[in-house]
Amino acid sequence: MKNIYSNIIKFNSKNIIKIIKIIKKNGIIGLPTETVYGLAGNAYSNIAIAKIFKIKKRLKKNPLIIHYYDLNHAQKDVILNQKFYKIYKKFSPGPITYIVKKKNTSRIKTAACANLKTVGIRFPKNKIIRNILKKLNFPLAMPSANKSSGISPVKPSDVFEEFHNKIKVVDGGVSKIGIESTVINLVGNICVLRPGIITPKQIENTLKTKIRVSLNLKTIKSPGYLKKHYSPGIPMYLNKKKCPDKHAFITFGKKYPVTRNTFNLSKKSNLNQAAKNLYKLFRNIKKKGYKKIYVAKIPNKGIGIAINDRLKRASK
């Protein structure tokens, strides 16, 4: 019987050959990135794309992000403009996804883009994923490696918990950032569709123009943003000052009591640390069998905007 140890594989010279072989044969595999773990497959293969949608139980209308090694590869599939290049130069490779126009000659399968004329492209920074992308002559479609609407995985065993023996996972340790990439729409009016560690302010400073943040769940363009998301699957209540003993209390900073049912995102009030801990705490709380989660107020600045966005969606 296969177990967690034979499914989580180290990134070494012997396994690289195995990993590349799986991907080239239209298989799918869990891979680390600097944000969260992804579920990767050949973006030019309908077989691989179908496998990703099926195993995640993802709605067909929710497009996947396409991951590239560099611009040379991406330029074959998408139309890039000056604004893109400016932001790219500053933040890529890194935790940001650009929504751009797809070329008519693009080889990305339409199913991967949910039949849209736009594509989300990302150039991840993590060394392992970059090493793999460099060896391929096609990009990787890669959503977060969790079942649809669930919690994104931030370590290999999280991916194992989602899909068990159905896929292999490459061990890249704990995700450095722990929250998904910033998604910025560059087609038509520029706006942030999903906040992340790269903030609207940073993008504004780079482009020297005002950026809209389109967090209103009703008006958002991408179908993926409409659903309940990032959810531990139990009711969650936000901006709470205290919490009954029987429920889990997610806190931030020093002012909360340390009790059996408190889970502190960052005692030092560090928002980057809080982002890194968020999904880990969601999983821990769920495993401990709590039926409800109360959450303290989290400062809404920097990556705190992304944390609050995920909390809001998880509480829907």
Ligand code: TXA
């Ligand atoms: O950090 C990340 O972005 C991770 C890692 C693995 O790269 N990936 C990730 O993928 O979070 P996923 O599929 O869980 O979330 C991608 C989001 C979805 O909400 C989807 O709707 C949106 O990006 N998206 C993808 N293509 C889009 C498009 N053409 N237009 C608008 N939104 C798009």
Ligand code: MG
């Ligand atoms: Mg996801």
